[in-house]
Amino acid sequence: MTSRTDLSDLPLAEQAALGSGADFWTTEAIGPVPALTLTDGPHGVRRQTGTTDHLGLAGSEPATCFPPAVGLANSWDPGLARRVGEALGREARALGVDVLLGPGVNIKRDPRGGRNFEYYSEDPLLTGRLGAAWVEGVQSTGVGASLKHFAANNAEHDRMRASSDIDPRPLREIYLRAFSHIVRTARPWTVMCSYNRINGVSAAQNRWLLTDLLRGEWGFDGVVVSDWGAVVDRPASVAAGLDLAMPGGPGAGDDRVVAAVESGTLDEAEVTAAATNVARLAERVHASRTRAGAGPSGAGAAATTPEQESAGARSAGSGVSGELAETHHRLAREVAGRCVVLLQNDRDLLPLTPGRRIAVIGAFATEPRYQGGGSSHVTATRVDAPLDMIRALAGDTVSYHPGFTVAPGEADASALREEAVSAARDAEVAVVFLGVAADQESEGFDRDHLELPAEQVDLLTAVAREQPDTVVVLAHGGVLRLDPVARLAPSVLDGTLLGQAGGGALADVLFGVVNPSGRLAETVPVRLQDTPAYLNFPGENSHVRYGEGLYIGYRWYDARNLDVCYPFGHGLSYTTFGYSELSAEPAGDGFTVRLTVTNTGTRPGREVVQIYTGVPDSMVQRPVRVLAGTAITGELAPGVSERVSIDVPRDDLAYWETRIEQWVLEPGTYRIWAGASSRDLRAETDIHLVGEALRVPITIDSTLGEAMADPRAAAALSAVFGEMAATMGGGDALGVDMMRMIASIPLNRLALFGMAPEQLDALLTAANTDGPDSRSK
Numbered sequence: 001m002t003s004r005t006d007l008s009d010l011p012l013a014e015q016a017a018l019g020s021g022a023d024f025w026t027t028e029a030i031g032p033v034p035a036l037t038l039t040d041g042p043h044g045v046r047r048q049t050g051t052t053d054h055l056g057l058a059g060s061e062p063a064t065c066f067p068p069a070v071g072l073a074n075s076w077d078p079g080l081a082r083r084v085g086e087a088l089g090r091e092a093r094a095l096g097v098d099v100l101l102g103p104g105v106n107i108k109r110d111p112r113g114g115r116n117f118e119y120y121s122e123d124p125l126l127t128g129r130l131g132a133a134w135v136e137g138v139q140s141t142g143v144g145a146s147l148k149h150f151a152a153n154n155a156e157h158d159r160m161r162a163s164s165d166i167d168p169r170p171l172r173e174i175y176l177r178a179f180s181h182i183v184r185t186a187r188p189w190t191v192m193c194s195y196n197r198i199n200g201v202s203a204a205q206n207r208w209l210l211t212d213l214l215r216g217e218w219g220f221d222g223v224v225v226s227d228w229g230a231v232v233d234r235p236a237s238v239a240a241g242l243d244l245a246m247p248g249g250p251g252a253g254d255d256r257v258v259a260a261v262e263s264g265t266l267d268e269a270e271v272t273a274a275a276t277n278v279a280r281l282a283e284r285v286h287a288s289r290t291r292a293g294a295g296p297s298g299a300g301a302a303a304t305t306p307e308q309e310s311a312g313a314r315s316a317g318s319g320v321s322g323e324l325a326e327t328h329h330r331l332a333r334e335v336a337g338r339c340v341v342l343l344q345n346d347r348d349l350l351p352l353t354p355g356r357r358i359a360v361i362g363a364f365a366t367e368p369r370y371q372g373g374g375s376s377h378v379t380a381t382r383v384d385a386p387l388d389m390i391r392a393l394a395g396d397t398v399s400y401h402p403g404f405t406v407a408p409g410e411a412d413a414s415a416l417r418e419e420a421v422s423a424a425r426d427a428e429v430a431v432v433f434l435g436v437a438a439d440q441e442s443e444g445f446d447r448d449h450l451e452l453p454a455e456q457v458d459l460l461t462a463v464a465r466e467q468p469d470t471v472v473v474l475a476h477g478g479v480l481r482l483d484p485v486a487r488l489a490p491s492v493l494d495g496t497l498l499g500q501a502g503g504g505a506l507a508d509v510l511f512g513v514v515n516p517s518g519r520l521a522e523t524v525p526v527r528l529q530d531t532p533a534y535l536n537f538p539g540e541n542s543h544v545r546y547g548e549g550l551y552i553g554y555r556w557y558d559a560r561n562l563d564v565c566y567p568f569g570h571g572l573s574y575t576t577f578g579y580s581e582l583s584a585e586p587a588g589d590g591f592t593v594r595l596t597v598t599n600t601g602t603r604p605g606r607e608v609v610q611i612y613t614g615v616p617d618s619m620v621q622r623p624v625r626v627l628a629g630t631a632i633t634g635e636l637a638p639g640v641s642e643r644v645s646i647d648v649p650r651d652d653l654a655y656w657e658t659r660i661e662q663w664v665l666e667p668g669t670y671r672i673w674a675g676a677s678s679r680d681l682r683a684e685t686d687i688h689l690v691g692e693a694l695r696v697p698i699t700i701d702s703t704l705g706e707a708m709a710d711p712r713a714a715a716a717l718s719a720v721f722g723e724m725a726a727t728m729g730g731g732d733a734l735g736v737d738m739m740r741m742i743a744s745i746p747l748n749r750l751a752l753f754g755m756a757p758e759q760l761d762a763l764l765t766a767a768n769t770d771g772p773d774s775r776s777k
């Protein structure tokens with residue numbers, strides 16, 4: 001062997017063993033290749049040193065619990081996601097972890113999706129930008145990321161068998177788009193294939209997905225790791241391009257891989273390729289740490305070898321503590337503050353003034369709901385309760401009343417309610433913490449409704465009746481039906497899940513220490529029945545038909561012109577912003593948008609600018625508008641303006657043309673909107689893009705209409721069949737547009753109208769011969 005990654009001399013059995021784990025979280029150390037430790041992810045390091053499991057059941061070492069993806073996404077801020085990634089990377093190294101299993105970038109297709117709290121958005125562009133920044137942050141520390149769950153894993157129900165049955169355009173334009181962006185721009189060291197099937201083929205055995213697309217089209221050069229337990233037929237997975245089957249152990253099928261090679265059903269080169277990818281990952285971990293010149297705890301420490309770090313990993317056992325824990329807790333609070341969304345604020349009830357008599361109501365004020373259940377569940381280094389943090393800012397004018405119990409039925413509900421209502425009446429303002437209990441939202445199952453518990457809505461109704469100045473603070477992982485809350489409370493803060501420092505962040509926003517700048521990464525619908533996949537979720541008999549196609553999230557509500565409770569991108573501030581001087585000019589193969597944002601209110605604040613595009617005269621089906629770019633201003637003082645500039649490259653404008661199986665930038669006029677949400681569009685302009693010529697080959701199955709729309713085919717048609725064309729144009733006498741009538745007749749039926757086979761051949765040859773006059777669609 002000449003290097004750590006030249007495995008040509010390694011016996012087949014050992015190569016096969018490199019392709020599966022040694023145990024639950026580590027890979028095999030074989031020959032020149034050291035063992036690697038992989039661990040969840042994504043919003044904290046779940047390092048298990050005792051009992052191991054992949055469902056978050058057993059404990060793990062204390063680590064910082066940052067806002068889960070549902071919260072982080074509401075910041076809309078890739079810069080923040082990158083900083084979180086860097087912090088996670090530092091903790092992973094401190095805990096001896098080489099690969100952190102995240103980010104989860106599946107699209108939130110349906111608000112009932114049980115794992116939506118672990119995913120970013122209903123929009124692929126926002127998901128891709130945040131996921132890429134997170135990966136860059138983690139990997140800058142010498143820890144690999146694992147982009148998951150590849151692909152189309154958008155529900156928990158039957159997740160290990162169900163087939164996501166998706167047409168090519170939504171598959172490419174919605175479900176694969178963020179994966180593609182992240183693989184190409186952030187180059188994750190590993191990608192985790194999902195449990196489900198895609199159009200009938202299991203992701204773990206899907207050669208098109210794992211090899212042709214991921215490596216061939218996107219240039220992925222890392223390790224494809226299975227989700228834990230996703231591999232059923234290991235030789236078939238190896239043949240498809242899966243490098244590492246996890247977890248390891250006797251059931252991982254190394255022997256079956258060897259037997260398949262020996263019996264000639266699996267090419268040995270595929271086994272070597274998988275083992276080599278694992279060896280290269282180990283090399284990558286080593287090289288990046290040597291380059292960084294930093295040990296596990298950060299800058300300045302001596303470089304370590306993977307062998308040393310693995311040894312350290314096995315003895316790691318104290319979790320994240322000391323200065324690192326303190327620094328990261330502060331970061332977690334700063335990040336969480338940027339993830340809070342101010343949904344409404346009638347009469348400018350917020351921010352609160354310290355000194356007012358405040359009744360804090362709701363059990364979530366003392367038992368915060370800050371993360372979801374399952375494999376991502378982190379043992380936090382500490383947890384800030386909102387009540388304590390509010391008291392720290394507001395002093396002794398704050399009283400607390402649980403109002404309900406997190407687990408229903410644990411106490412006398414009406415007594416708790418009465419006590420809270422009377423406190424609300426006596427106070428000057430009520431702050432009511434409502435939400436969904438942790439056991440209601442977890443990996444492994446979906447929700448079947450979007451409702452807050454009835455007793456919480458009853459409580460809010462009674463409180464709001466007595467206290468007009470009522471603020472609601474929400475904690476939940478998946479979207480809720482918020483109509484009742486919106487009608488009852490003048491001010492609503494959406495905390496979703498904010499991680500261990502969320503309590504402090506909420507206090508900061510309530511009292512205006514932080515001016516909220518969070519924006520919804522998901523639409524809040526009026527009713528579950530309005531949602532795009534309502535009739536196709538979670539599927540039946542292990543098939544999920546993605547019948548809504550491209551129309552997911554706001555794409556659906558806008559196309560159907562449906563009212564929503566709060567639109568995608570919505571979020572208020574304690575100040576106001578004006579948008580002006582919108583312009584767009586061509587740049588590269590896309591365009592650059594510029595606009596001026598001015599703080600027109602009275603408090604400093606930052607604005608999240610959203611750029612949407614649409615193609616009003618498109619030749620293909622398209623949503624009314626889609627998110628094409630975002631920018632976040634700095635913290636602007638009142639009266640101050642910032643000129644922001646947003647690049648919209650071709651890749652974010654192109655659609656997937658199924659007839660030629662390629663991305664195409666359609667020529668024509670693109671409308672550009674700048675908005676504060678998908679339904680608060682403040683300025684618009686148009687730009688013309690030359691786009692790309694589309695030549696769809698004319699075949700005998702093409703219709704006359706398609707042939708006539710193609711200049712070469714049309715010329716050939718009229719030259720060869722001038723007479724026939726003249727007849728076709730003679731529909732006036734019948735009072736019909738003859739061409740429209742016959743447009744759908746395929747060329748292969750022209751024999752019926754007297755066309756000889758050789759004439760048809762000549763037509764097809766002329767139509768498909770390349771020349772200078774290629775047409776644009």
Ligand code: BGC
Pocket residue numbers: 040041053054055101148227228375
């Ligand atoms: C989850 C993955 C996770 C893995 C390891 C699986 O059940 O789907 O997201 O990384 O377990 O815990």
